[in-house]
Amino acid sequence: MTTPTPTPPVVVAALYKFVTLNDFEALREPLRQTMVDNGVKGTLLLAKEGINGTVAGSREGIDALLAWLTADPRLSDI
Numbered sequence: 001m002t003t004p005t006p007t008p009p010v011v012v013a014a015l016y017k018f019v020t021l022n023d024f025e026a027l028r029e030p031l032r033q034t035m036v037d038n039g040v041k042g043t044l045l046l047a048k049e050g051i052n053g054t055v056a057g058s059r060e061g062i063d064a065l066l067a068w069l070t071a072d073p074r075l076s077d078i
Helices: 024-037 059-071
Strands: 012-017 042-047 050-057
Touching: 012 059, 024 042, 024 059, 050 059
Parallel strands: none
Antiparallel strands: 012 050, 042 050
């Protein structure tokens, strides 16, 4: 009998922040690319009023996404 290959752990992050994002449309593509580059799946909704969503990925992928988000001073405490 073969031993199954362990599945890497998945981290789920649910987040939201009410903040004025007048340029939310400009954030869409770089945010999407950051998620793709780091293997993060899920939904993040961007609007003038803020951000809301749930995402999942490896610990490293989620950390990279959070680093990208918190680099924006408006989202530094998300």
